[in-house]
Amino acid sequence: MARLVVAVLRGGTSDEYTLSLRTGAQLLRALPEEEYDVRDILIDAQGVWHSRGLPLPPARALTGVDAVLNGLHGGIGEDGTLARLLRQLSVAHATASAHASALSLHKARASAVMREAGIHVPRGVLFSVSNEVPSTTMARAVFEQFGPPYIVKPTSTGASHGVVYVASYPELPEAIARVLETYGAALVEEYIIGEETTAAVMDDFRGEELYAFPPARVVRPERARHLAHTHHLDGAIRYNTPSDFSHAEKEAIVEAARKAHRALGLSFVSRADIILSRRGPYVLEVNAVPGLYEGAALPPMLESVGSSVGEYARHQLQLARERN
Numbered sequence: 001m002a003r004l005v006v007a008v009l010r011g012g013t014s015d016e017y018t019l020s021l022r023t024g025a026q027l028l029r030a031l032p033e034e035e036y037d038v039r040d041i042l043i044d045a046q047g048v049w050h051s052r053g054l055p056l057p058p059a060r061a062l063t064g065v066d067a068v069l070n071g072l073h074g075g076i077g078e079d080g081t082l083a084r085l086l087r088q089l090s091v092a093h094a095t096a097s098a099h100a101s102a103l104s105l106h107k108a109r110a111s112a113v114m115r116e117a118g119i120h121v122p123r124g125v126l127f128s129v130s131n132e133v134p135s136t137t138m139a140r141a142v143f144e145q146f147g148p149p150y151i152v153k154p155t156s157t158g159a160s161h162g163v164v165y166v167a168s169y170p171e172l173p174e175a176i177a178r179v180l181e182t183y184g185a186a187l188v189e190e191y192i193i194g195e196e197t198t199a200a201v202m203d204d205f206r207g208e209e210l211y212a213f214p215p216a217r218v219v220r221p222e223r224a225r226h227l228a229h230t231h232h233l234d235g236a237i238r239y240n241t242p243s244d245f246s247h248a249e250k251e252a253i254v255e256a257a258r259k260a261h262r263a264l265g266l267s268f269v270s271r272a273d274i275i276l277s278r279r280g281p282y283v284l285e286v287n288a289v290p291g292l293y294e295g296a297a298l299p300p301m302l303e304s305v306g307s308s309v310g311e312y313a314r315h316q317l318q319l320a321r322e323r324n
Helices: 017-030 081-088 098-105 107-116 135-143 169-183 229-233 247-263 298-304 309-323
Strands: 004-011 036-043 049-051 054-056 067-070 124-128 150-153 164-166 185-190 195-205 208-212 216-219 238-240 269-277 280-287
Touching: 004 017, 017 036, 017 309, 067 309, 081 098, 098 107, 098 280, 107 124, 107 247, 107 280, 124 135, 124 169, 135 169, 135 185, 150 169, 164 169, 169 185, 195 247, 195 309, 208 247, 216 298, 247 269, 247 280, 298 309
Parallel strands: 004 036, 004 067
Antiparallel strands: 036 049, 049 054, 124 185, 150 164, 150 185, 195 208, 195 216, 195 269, 216 238, 269 280
């Protein structure tokens, strides 16, 4: 029987380039050669596609490919660009639709949609460089709605890139100005006090329409107020699963992840970052392309139910072939 030709995409144009390389490497290792003819396709930081070391247009790089596994975190991998391209090329892929991908990547828009769906999300105020007002005025507008502490972050980055914790109001103008200068937009959110957790869901797995993995407790490095990009890079975050949440808490967490997945129109798989507060779970953001690199949250979740990255990859490929 002919082997299935699978392209694993990794690298990309976002700040998560290094993490994407590691996710792609995990996928490449998980696909046995006797079953799959695997192509390692690298997209460099300038967006140029490379196959077997040669720069090629995407259509050429994907010639003869039966299905694509997307390991691109952020950038073109999650802003809808890749989903549109693969649809135009009629290549089977385990990637959410262009609209759902772009929506989930944009934190402010995603929060608005989730709030309308009845999901608890932090209050937030979005600013852009086009607002053309001083950061002190922006900070005052935030303070009129909710007090400190705050989280200031870019609207469309992942892996905690560019996130700033602000303990008091006097620090807020500088934090807003810094994020605006670097990223062009800044989302200021209330800091939700509670226990940090993450939950993942996957379509049509083990007989369930939307299977929920047991949530993991997120253990930040000591004295860290929030997760930072360097914590992801150096593996400083621990994901304890099975977690020690009560049965009722686990049910509330996974239900929030399910509701977020559906509200954003996502498909295949997603992972939600959640704070379990006294008022219940608050969804911070939802990742449409969960990391699989060593130290990421999803691999231990898979292991906690007797699964693996290999089974995950096979399942995604099966869904891709069935749905495209």
